[in-house]
Amino acid sequence: MKIVETARELSDLSRSMRQSGQKIALVPTMGALHGGHRSLIHVAQQHAEFVIVSIFVNRLQFNIEEDFATYPVTLEDDIAICRSSGVSALYMPSSESMYPESFATSVEVSGLTARFEGASRPGHFSGVTTVVTKLVTASAPDIAIFGQKDFQQFAVLRKLMTDLDIPVDMVMAPTIREEDGLALSSRNVRLNKDSRRRAVSISQGLFHSLSLFQSGVRDTHELVEPVRQICSDEIKNIDYIAIVDAQTLEDVSEAHAGDVLLFAGTLDGIRLIDNIIFCA
Ligand code: PAF
Numbered sequence: 639m640k641i642v643e644t645a646r647e648l649s650d651l652s653r654s655m656r657q658s659g660q661k662i663a664l665v666p667t668m669g670a671l672h673g674g675h676r677s678l679i680h681v682a683q684q685h686a687e688f689v690i691v692s693i694f695v696n697r698l699q700f701n702i703e704e705d706f707a708t709y710p711v712t713l714e715d716d717i718a719i720c721r722s723s724g725v726s727a728l729y730m731p732s733s734e735s736m737y738p739e740s741f742a743t744s745v746e747v748s749g750l751t752a753r754f755e756g757a758s759r760p761g762h763f764s765g766v767t768t769v770v771t772k773l774v775t776a777s778a779p780d781i782a783i784f785g786q787k788d789f790q791q792f793a794v795l796r797k798l799m800t801d802l803d804i805p806v807d808m809v810m811a812p813t814i815r816e817e818d819g820l821a822l823s824s825r826n827v828r829l830n831k832d833s834r835r836r837a838v839s840i841s842q843g844l845f846h847s848l849s850l851f852q853s854g855v856r857d858t859h860e861l862v863e864p865v866r867q868i869c870s871d872e873i874k875n876i877d878y879i880a881i882v883d884a885q886t887l888e889d890v891s892e893a894h895a896g897d898v899l900l901f902a903g904t905l906d907g908i909r910l911i912d913n914i915i916f917c918a
Contacts, residue, residue: 640727645776648729652778661686664779669693670710670824671719674814678783679723681811685781691720692729692773699765745771750794767798781807787821789913821912833906836872843868844914851916856892877902
């Protein structure tokens with residue numbers, strides 16, 4: 639596995655792989671790799687011969703300084719996971735090389751970023767779109783893989799690629815869950831025993847709503863309220879529960895297959911998000 643630390647090295651490597659006829663996939667991450675990331679890597683390997691994983695804790699996307707300061711960093715383990723997963727190249731830029739003092743550019747997607755995570759975490763999405771633009775520009779991948787867990791992020795990044803004519807196929811990999819249903823997230827390590835137990839109510843609520851949908855319920859209120867009831871005893875600080883169209887992220891009054899039920903809440907200061915896509 640090649641480890642590269644500058645955008646220049648990455649674009650040289652990517653160009654030479656392309657010249658040798660290899661298809662290139664990019665898996666952008668902020669490190670603290672877990673089973674969810676392993677699955678992104680696996681999906682990438684099904685689509686491309688040369689898989690690049692990037693690890694960069696992107697300060698720009700943290701609207702709360704403390705969240706950035708306490709974000710888990712497990713570099714040695716991350717490198718070992720990438721090696722054992724058969725990753726072709728690991729891109730680990732320093733903060734200085736990513737954002738030198740003279741850095742003055744920001745990439746913004748309007749509309750899709752106005753609600754949900756965008757409303758609750760001002761500046762978050764411009765941090766994400768700016769760093770992902772830099773990552774895809776340097777790596778020039780054929781495809782980029784992102785997890786379903788950050789559903790709004792995926793929708794925003796897909797719009798970014800379309801609007802800027804960036805020729806990258808966006809692939810969404812399914813959310814990986816613990817046995818009890820909790821969606822894997824790097825933030826889960828910060829949950830204490832009690833919050834970890836409470837957090838399970840999120841997936842319980844979402845899957846209950848999915849089973850209502852599968853038994854024929856379509857009215858949004860009837861699909862959302864049971865989630866609120868299941869979660870509200872355990873999670874006092876629910877930010878949003880909404881059913882939206884998967885492309886526009888606009889509310890729907892009647893749910894259809896393909897629509898998404900989004901959830902966000904805070905448990906002991908830790909923000910947790912999850913979602914399910916309605917299916918028959
Ligand atoms: O989903 C993440 O881990 C981050 O938002 C991403 C896409 C790597 C950008 O920093």
